Amino acid sequence: MGRKLKWGILGTAEIAKIAVIPAIQQSERGEVLGIASRNADKAAEAAQEFDIPKSYGSYEELLADPEIGAVYIPLPNHLHEEWTIRAAEAGKHVLCEKPSSLSSAGTSRMIEACKSAGVIFAEAFMYRYHPKHRRIKEIINSGEIGDIRGIHCTFTFNNADQADNVRFNKSMGGGSLYDAGVYPISAARMYLDREPEAVTVHALFSPEHDNVDMMASGLLGFPGGVNLTFDCGMWAANRSNMEILGSKGTIAMPKMFGWERSSVVPQIFVHVGSVTRSRRV
Template identity: 60%
Template sequence: MRKIKWGILSTANIALTQVIPAIQRSAKAEVEAIASSNGKAEVAAAKLNIPRAYETYEELLQDPNIDAVYIPLPNSLHRKWVLEAARHGKHVLCEKPAALNAEEMIEMDRYCKEQNVLFMEAFMYQFHPQHERVKEIIASGEIG
């Protein structure tokens, strides 16, 4: 099975300390590139053994080797870069909150579907084993 190749749009702390190391531990994915608008991508790439660093987010999105992107940018930039990533055919994992309002979320969801790319907000607990267990207990009627 081919690994999913990730691009990271930002050198945000959560990307550097949590998400990139998690992807690198996965047998099904690898971080292929990182981009930063503040000149920190090269340092981050060297430190975290990421093959490519880009000076702009647009350059990373144009990389044909990237399958999906993680977007940990400031909330006000999520809409712009989710739409740009989808326009380039990249699947998107966007840090929470993905949108500033319902209209933005509807627009991003609709556009990603039109572009045939997956779009997901990064809520860790959604797939956490403890959360899954709570859903099982509720479904069984034991509580709730």
């Protein structure tokens, strides 16, 4: 095994603590060398909790550390563009939480900065690296369900009572589309290997939550006459399901975007004709 990639974490967000830091620490190819916060005490507390060697009282300090080769950015959405570009300029590879930025122009600037610096830039859609999605792609490519006619996807949960959640701050890029709706859109683009050419979205905005979109539903038209229909929300029961409709059959995937522990074996249901098969991944 070669040298491990040394990671720095920009921020002490919960997703970093419950998912990403433990994952890197369990990896044979990476280690978390440092964590930064604008509050030095918070950074030191997180470093102690996760046995991270270094802590920093600013993001700039972490980026200036020559030992760190890559950074994970779980900051609020409106900060993704700035700190991805600054990390690239510091020569760090970047794994940035979704959405990459709040606009396509912002994402283009991030990509260009990383290309110019010769570093890797990746958006942290964790689901893309789970074997269940590779298996779905294999089934689609095999022709078993025929030509793809449409995709329907849902992703909802209810955290509307969390008044201080950054998802409910409009100026920080809050809202269900940025937090949950990006998943169905990303998945459809991945499965179809195409980009949408028409988009229609209707949303429910809540004055109680800084007028961010708490629920949304959309229709995306892709080349070849294939549509994605989806709904997402932060004000409804937990659900995360997908169905891919083909000319001969369907693929159904419950718990589509969850990050299950290794003891949970995901299942894919393939229905062709009168036969439904369950496939473990």
